[in-house]
Amino acid sequence: MDSDREKLASVPSHQITLPVRDYDLGLTLSSGQAFRWQAVEGEWEGVIRGHWVSLKPVPGGIVARTARPVRDWDWLREYLRADEDLNSVVSHFPRDPAIHAALAACPGLRLLRQDPWECLASFILSSTKQIVQIQQIVAKLCERWGEAIPTADGDRLAYAFPSAETVAALEERDLRECKMGFRAAYLLQTARIIAEGKLDLEELSQLTVGTARERLESLPGVGPKIADCVLLFGYGFQEAFPVDVWILKALQQLYFPKRQVTLRQMREFSRGHFGRFAGYAQQYLFHYMRTQNRQ
DNA sequence: CTCCAGGCGCCTT
């Protein structure tokens, strides 16, 4: 019986159902950690490590459809962190009113585990841009310079995220065509450093979070905030706590309503206060602030 | 029209 199931599971297929709970797929994919997801008729279409995939929430799980038959679905489980137990993460949060409100405001919000290069490049492009605009820039970059890949419906194509080597071979004006402005030079220089092997992105996952952060911050266009985003969303260093303008507002308003606190002091405070899964707490506070601000 | 956006690098104190 079990061996039959093994055999069935290893047969290449265009579809799989991943069992998950406490998982708001739409909220997670549109929460500003990844920039390539599009809502199409109740499903979410995107590209993960060169696989076009469509995801649909169903009771008790997520149904994934691909263009080509797939034997090993680990890339998808890893990306969605499908095996992570949200309750055990939340149990490590500090018990304060701010976290409580943020948790209540966005149940089922998750962290993704993205490809490090795509994550790094995307967040280099994120500085002083709104999420919608980052999505547009990344879409242009992929359409213009990414490899064309098949989708589930015949003639329509999707595009992979261009590799560091591909970007490194371009000129700055090629990148500026994608409307990324002054970020073009940063992306190009960073791509060349990686393509030349001067920094090994694969190796970073084996370092301590502090050393990995130092390496990332040595790249042009990568400061503390972007480094923390890459550590959190691309490598799964769950203690990383990106501090951007929204989080600054959130911490100021929720934890220091009486006195003005500098960005540096906020980084200091967040390191001590939020614990092992600080990155998850950050994502909840970030999204909480964004939704509050909408009205 | 002005203001600001999931910042960073460089230049002053």
Place this chain on the structure above:
DNA sequence: AAGGCGCATGGA
């Protein structure tokens, strides 16, 4: 160490 400013671009 800490603060101010310019940087491209587009949406509100």
